[in-house]
Amino acid sequence: MMKVIVDGFGGDNAPIAVLKGCELAVREYGVTVLLTGDTEKLTACAQENGVSLAGFEFANATQVISMEDEPTDVIKAKSDCSMAVGLKLLKEGKGDAFVSAGSTGALVVGSSTLVGRIKGIKRAALAPMLPTSKGMYMLMDSGANLDCRPEMLVQFGIMGSVYMGKIAGISNPRVGVVNVGTEETKGTELELEANELFKLAPVNCIGNVEARELPLGGCEVAVTDGFTGNVILKLTEGLAKGFSANIKKMLLKNAGTKLAALLLKSGLQEFKKSMDYTEYGGAPLMGINKPVIKAHGSSDAKAFKNAIRQAKAFHEQNVIGEIEAGLKTLSSKMAERESAQVGAAE
Numbered sequence: 520m521m522k523v524i525v526d527g528f529g530g531d532n533a534p535i536a537v538l539k540g541c542e543l544a545v546r547e548y549g550v551t552v553l554l555t556g557d558t559e560k561l562t563a564c565a566q567e568n569g570v571s572l573a574g575f576e577f578a579n580a581t582q583v584i585s586m587e588d589e590p591t592d593v594i595k596a597k598s599d600c601s602m603a604v605g606l607k608l609l610k611e612g613k614g615d616a617f618v619s620a621g622s623t624g625a626l627v628v629g630s631s632t633l634v635g636r637i638k639g640i641k642r643a644a645l646a647p648m649l650p651t652s653k654g655m656y657m658l659m660d661s662g663a664n665l666d667c668r669p670e671m672l673v674q675f676g677i678m679g680s681v682y683m684g685k686i687a688g689i690s691n692p693r694v695g696v697v698n699v700g701t702e703e704t705k706g707t708e709l710e711l712e713a714n715e716l717f718k719l720a721p722v723n724c725i726g727n728v729e730a731r732e733l734p735l736g737g738c739e740v741a742v743t744d745g746f747t748g749n750v751i752l753k754l755t756e757g758l759a760k761g762f763s764a765n766i767k768k769m770l771l772k773n774a775g776t777k778l779a780a781l782l783l784k785s786g787l788q789e790f791k792k793s794m795d796y797t798e799y800g801g802a803p804l805m806g807i808n809k810p811v812i813k814a815h816g817s818s819d820a821k822a823f824k825n826a827i828r829q830a831k832a833f834h835e836q837n838v839i840g841e842i843e844a845g846l847k848t849l850s851s852k853m854a855e856r857e858s859a860q861v862g863a864a865e
Contacts, residue, residue: 520551522576522614523830527556528583528601530620531817534561537620538570540823545574547824548831553614555580556601578613580604586816590624594632602626606633609809616810616830618801620818627663630807637839639846641671643806644745645813646679648687649755653736657683659805660742662749669712672696672742673720677845678805679740680722685836686829687739695728695738697747702727709744719852721845800825803833805842810834 525541527534534556541552553576554561565572582600584593593603602621606629609617617634619626623645631643644660659675660667676694683692696713698706703714705727717724728737730751743751766787770780780787800822801814810833814826 520549521616521831521834522551522553523827524553524555524578524605524608524614524617525823525827526601526605526617526619526621527554527561528580528621530814530823532819533620534564535568535570536818536820537823538565538568539820540818541575541827542570542572543820543824544827548828550574550827550831551576552827553578553605553608555605555608556583557581578604578608584622584625586622588622588625590622590628593622593625593629603629603633606630606811609811610634615834616812618812618814618823618826618830620801620814620816620823620826623662623813626804626811626813630804630811634811635808636806637808637842637846639843639850640674640678640806641668643804644671644675644678645748645802646675646682646805647752647802649733649752650759651734651736654689654739655687656733656736656738657687657740658733658743658748658751659740660745660748661752661802662745663804664745666746667709667744669709669716672709672713672744673716673849674846675742675805676717676722676724676740677720677849678842679742681841681845682803682805682833682838683739685838685841686832689739691723692739694722694724694740694742695732696724696726697730697733697741697743697751698727699729700727701729713742716853719849719856721848800827800829803829808839810839 527537551574555578558577558579580599580601582597584597584600584602602619605617608614642664645663646657646659647661648655649658657679659679680692680694683689696710698710733741770776801812804811804813810830812826812830
């Protein structure tokens, strides 16, 4: 039986939302949950709220890392926090995947340091799933690396392509480089060089994609530096909230619009579901050599349940093994190109 390690004190609604989400996941997905944190507090909270602990295991941790703490505290001042203990257990093979809704910075630092990156990967990247008019796309990086090099974007593309193929079930996913225009000559040195390297990568790279095309289904994997990616992510979240609020205001304006709202109810519910982050569960932290899922900080029980589902699929579909194969292909082609360039120079 697969075992998912879960940070019992990560997130705004911990530990009760974590406990309830884990209970749902155990029942629906048949996994064992290894919960990290103050064991006495976790069990007491479960008893007070009628949460069944069948299928649960516990690993005690004496500290909690907060959003105000420095990310490096996860490996220094708070090395016995629930997040750090969970990551260490993952490294030791005591579980198959890890889920946390705690500090993003701490999770990136802790995962990279305590668990380690996939061989050859320069940097880990946060990769949330965002809705489009045709389905969804993966945005990476969305904030873990504010500055990136061209080879990092290509590695993001390989990782995202594998994930969207294996987990989202998209055949030959399109990888796009976020840019200010679609022409090959557009962009900074980062985008220009990345597009050249993508010609060697074993992915379906369609070249540049403008930000306005992302919500319209312009690609299934959008790669960019973490600064640009985070701006896109936050703008998308804000637009979704604003759009939903305006629709609600419009439909509740008078008796006629309220009647229209009743007729549109099923469609509106589907739209709301497509924009709901709890449906996706969380963002995979791509590039770590074990499955790590970053759940939203305000995750409720449903979001935690779906994050565990996501972690389960991540492990079972051998995403990391496929990424390693893709990196090997890229490395081989880059070596061939360098050899050819040397031969031409001689």
